[in-house]
Amino acid sequence: MDLLNENWQKELIAQPESGMGYQNLAIELRNGETRHGIAFNAEFLLYAGESPHLLEKISDPSEQWRMLEERQLGLGEEILSLRVVRSESDVSTRVRESSAPTRSSSGASDAPEEELQEEEKFKRFSAYANDRRVTANGGLVPGTYATTEADAKHVKTGRDAVKRYALPNPVPAVHVFTIAPPAKTKLKRGIAQPAYGQPGGGVEVIFVNGSPDNTVTGPAQIPP
Amino acid sequence: MTIRLPEKWTRFLVGQPESGMGYQRVDVRLANNREIKDAMVFNAEEIELPDDCAHSAIEDIQLHQ
Numbered sequence: 001m002d003l004l005n006e007n008w009q010k011e012l013i014a015q016p017e018s019g020m021g022y023q024n025l026a027i028e029l030r031n032g033e034t035r036h037g038i039a040f041n042a043e044f045l046l047y048a049g050e051s052p053h054l055l056e057k058i059s060d061p062s063e064q065w066r067m068l069e070e071r072q073l074g075l076g077e078e079i080l081s082l083r084v085v086r087s088e089s090d091v092s093t094r095v096r097e098s099s100a101p102t103r104s105s106s107g108a109s110d111a112p113e114e115e116l117q118e119e120e121k122f123k124r125f126s127a128y129a130n131d132r133r134v135t136a137n138g139g140l141v142p143g144t145y146a147t148t149e150a151d152a153k154h155v156k157t158g159r160d161a162v163k164r165y166a167l168p169n170p171v172p173a174v175h176v177f178t179i180a181p182p183a184k185t186k187l188k189r190g191i192a193q194p195a196y197g198q199p200g201g202g203v204e205v206i207f208v209n210g211s212p213d214n215t216v217t218g219p220a221q222i223p224p
Numbered sequence: 225m226t227i228r229l230p231e232k233w234t235r236f237l238v239g240q241p242e243s244g245m246g247y248q249r250v251d252v253r254l255a256n257n258r259e260i261k262d263a264m265v266f267n268a269e270e271i272e273l274p275d276d277c278a279h280s281a282i283e284d285i286q287l288h289q
Contacts, residue, residue, distance in 0.1 A: 146245065169264075
């Protein structure tokens with residue numbers, strides 16, 4: 001376990017969280033080895049395989065000194081780089097089970113493909129008025145995400161959208177596009193998983209092959 | 225830091241699927257051969273890279289697997 005100095009803390013704070021208060025990391029060491037671990041509050045680095053109970057011990061200052069003297073606790077001298085990784089599979093089971101949230105539903109990317117049976121409206125929340133996924137002819141390019149009109153009713157502000165769809169861009173998604181694709185449009189539907197320090201939980205839909213011309217209108221604006 | 229991508233890469237990314245609403249996760253190779261894994265691109269035009277990459281040209285971008 002390492003106590004991270006201010007420089008490493010700054011570097012981690014500039015990177016997204018993997019969940020509320022923690023970051024899953026790939027740690028490159030000076031000896032060429034790459035290890036995995038979790039940083040808590042950008043301050044304490046627990047390497048894969050280490051006991052999460054060390055976190056409890058370190059909260060006691062006198063225990064912290066003792067751990068430093070006994071070299072149970074390092075100061076990150078061997079670290080060459082820290083990089084947040086998205087996949088929890090890189091982190092040891094013991095660390096993951098003790099600190100990361102469990103998942104009981106799956107995102108749209110893991111869902112089976114389906115065809116839209118009848119006309120239905122969808123919404124896309126974006127931080128950008130000039131959303132690049134919306135074509136000049138009012139369509140969507142393949143592989144674009146949106147949500148159902150019903151789910152969008154839960155979103156009153158751009159920050160609501162960031163939370164509900166676990167968006168990594170903290171800029172409020174205040175631009176709202178409406179999509180009215182024809183029947184037979186290919187979709188994948190799922191639930192936005194907790195990520196980037198956001199709870200998720202909203203419905204997410206992938207337009208597998210996009211949406212044809214003249215099916216997208218907007219954007220309308222909502223408050224930040 | 226956030227860097228605006230050259231139009232060439234924006235056009236490339238618009239042709240690729242999203243990773244979530246409004247963003248794509250990518251692997252980047254810089255001109256100095258440094259590789260950045262799992263960087264975030266917003267709206268196919270703004271990429272988040274470490275501060276010390278500001279002056280390196282982008283050689284290649286692929287969607288992060």
